[in-house]
Amino acid sequence: MLFNASDIANMEQRYRANFINALSGFKSANLIGTISKSGQHNLAIVSSVFHIGAHPPLMGMIMRPHTVPRDTLQNIKDTGVYTINHVGIEHTREAHHTSARFAEGVSEFEHVGLTPWLSDSHPAPFVAESRLKIGLELQDIQIIALNNTELVIGQVVEVNVDKHAVAADGYIAIDRLNTAAVSGLDAYHSTNTIGRYQYAKADAPVQNIE
Amino acid sequence: MLFNASDIANMEQRYRANFINALSGFKSANLIGTISKSGQHNLAIVSSVFHIGAHPPLMGMIMRPHTVPRDTLQNIKDTGVYTINHVGIEHTREAHHTSARFAEGVSEFEHVGLTPWLSDSHPAPFVAESRLKIGLELQDIQIIALNNTELVIGQVVEVNVDKHAVAADGYIAIDRLNTAAVSGLDAYHSTNTIGRYQYAKADAPVQNIE
Numbered sequence: 449m450l451f452n453a454s455d456i457a458n459m460e461q462r463y464r465a466n467f468i469n470a471l472s473g474f475k476s477a478n479l480i481g482t483i484s485k486s487g488q489h490n491l492a493i494v495s496s497v498f499h500i501g502a503h504p505p506l507m508g509m510i511m512r513p514h515t516v517p518r519d520t521l522q523n524i525k526d527t528g529v530y531t532i533n534h535v536g537i538e539h540t541r542e543a544h545h546t547s548a549r550f551a552e553g554v555s556e557f558e559h560v561g562l563t564p565w566l567s568d569s570h571p572a573p574f575v576a577e578s579r580l581k582i583g584l585e586l587q588d589i590q591i592i593a594l595n596n597t598e599l600v601i602g603q604v605v606e607v608n609v610d611k612h613a614v615a616a617d618g619y620i621a622i623d624r625l626n627t628a629a630v631s632g633l634d635a636y637h638s639t640n641t642i643g644r645y646q647y648a649k650a651d652a653p654v655q656n657i658e
Numbered sequence: 659m660l661f662n663a664s665d666i667a668n669m670e671q672r673y674r675a676n677f678i679n680a681l682s683g684f685k686s687a688n689l690i691g692t693i694s695k696s697g698q699h700n701l702a703i704v705s706s707v708f709h710i711g712a713h714p715p716l717m718g719m720i721m722r723p724h725t726v727p728r729d730t731l732q733n734i735k736d737t738g739v740y741t742i743n744h745v746g747i748e749h750t751r752e753a754h755h756t757s758a759r760f761a762e763g764v765s766e767f768e769h770v771g772l773t774p775w776l777s778d779s780h781p782a783p784f785v786a787e788s789r790l791k792i793g794l795e796l797q798d799i800q801i802i803a804l805n806n807t808e809l810v811i812g813q814v815v816e817v818n819v820d821k822h823a824v825a826a827d828g829y830i831a832i833d834r835l836n837t838a839a840v841s842g843l844d845a846y847h848s849t850n851t852i853g854r855y856q857y858a859k860a861d862a863p864v865q866n867i868e
Contacts, residue, residue: 449821452779456715456814463828468712470830471792471814473686473744474839474849475708498685498708500720501805502678505666508802510710510718534683540852541864548858559860569662582681587804592718594797594811595711601804604666604681611659618673619842620680629684629839629849632829634856634867637849639684642750642838644845648758650769654751657844 470632477535477628477636479543480509481564481573482523489564489573491556492520493543495630497532505604507532507584510597519552524600528586529571533578534627540636543628570606579625581608619644680842687745687838687846689753690719691774691783692733699774699783701766702730703753705840707742715814717742717794720807729762734810738796739781743788744837750846753838780816789835791818829854 451467459467475495482490500506509532511521524530535543545560557564557573565576570583584602591598613621621641629637644657661677669677685705692700710716719742721731734740745753755770767774767783775786780793794812801808823831831851839847854867 449819449824450777451817451819453815456817459828461713464715465712466828467817467824467830468715468814469709470832471715471742471790471817472707472709472717473688473832473837474684475686476683478683496708497682498706498720499679499682500802501722501807502675503671504805505674505678505681506802506804507682508720510708512711532681537852541855544855545858545864548860550860554860567660580681588802590800590802590809592710592716592798592800592811594716595714597711599800599809601802604678605663607661607666607677607681609659609661614659614677618669618676619845620677621845622680622683622841623845623847627683628852629847631832632854635829635831635833635854636852637833637839638852639839639847639849642747642846642848644842645751645754646844648755650758650760650764654755 466632474637475630477543477630479533479535479546479575479578480520481531481533481575482520483527483572484523485526488553489555489557490519490523491546491562493535493546500601506587506601507604508599508601511600512597521598524586527571530584530602531570531572531574532582532584533575534580534622534625536577536579536626537628537638538626539577540628567606567608574608579610580620580622580627676842684847685840687753687840689743689745689756689785689788690730691741691743691785692730693737693782694733695736698763699765699767700729700733701756701772701785703745703756710811716797716811717814718809718811721810722807731808734796737781740794740812741780741782741784742792742794743785744790744832744835746787746789746836747838747848748836749787750838777816777818784818789820790830790832790837
């Protein structure tokens, strides 16, 4: 079935939001932990975290200034630090709950039933239940002028992960950590591994990494 | 296990690439179809496609100018159009093969065994085997100065998708299209749906969408 530009422009707003949000494919499921200037913890689910580069280790995420994670964005701007925590398939409901509009002064951690965890070396709170926890320092915020969203870029300064999930070549088997995937605005998924493939060569078939 | 900033900086280059690429969580698996000024088709797998906004419908992807999809980036700059095609779990091997360094003048479509498909209204080639095909027009390219990658932003101008996968509220059940997910640099995954959750409210438990 073909949807053209005019069909998309004429979609009802919520219909279009569901439709367009599903187009990119599977998305990461992460909880962003921050702390306000006054010391209040904040937690928000974000499905827009993505890889930017390995050296330096940079991660990006798209933030909409006028939607729910606005406290998250303000805290990052104020303190320069935040955490990214994988959402496990057993915690998707609690994670989704963080997207509600809580009153100021309410910690989403307590309200949804997740536990803040502080490392010795990073001021922003991690999620204790998360099996892959990343501490970041803000490097840059770029405005995307086309729709006034903000691309937040941070450098990874600490990673806490189950040792058994890290392969000999550095790959982290995030399926073995039960990390969830997201599609659209509100769908959560578990995963099964098809395989890892070796670096592809033009004139040879693709080989599995055993 | 804790990896701090110094541990990460001291990782062997390939180890670090595997490790850092896995941190963001599950990623989208998409084939980017382009056409050169001289009419040559090009196809490249990219795991960095992400949602930027629904209205206008904008999608982004991070391109590294000096790695394999450089023809893709050049074609997009030259022609202003490209396609994004979901990779199905049955075509991950062919899709991964597009990341090899093919000689100039070789069409990755033919070489890896995928079929170009042209719509009446879009000049860039789609992937016939893909069950969700998106036509885009380039809107902007923003340089990420921190590591000289390029954020390519396109507007969705056409979507071809199996009608049965589009729910009444606009959500596209991409798991029913057998869309694959990626982790790290080279791991491919199928998915199982846990559920869709309703818009979250502060003082009520999260409810499933039936």
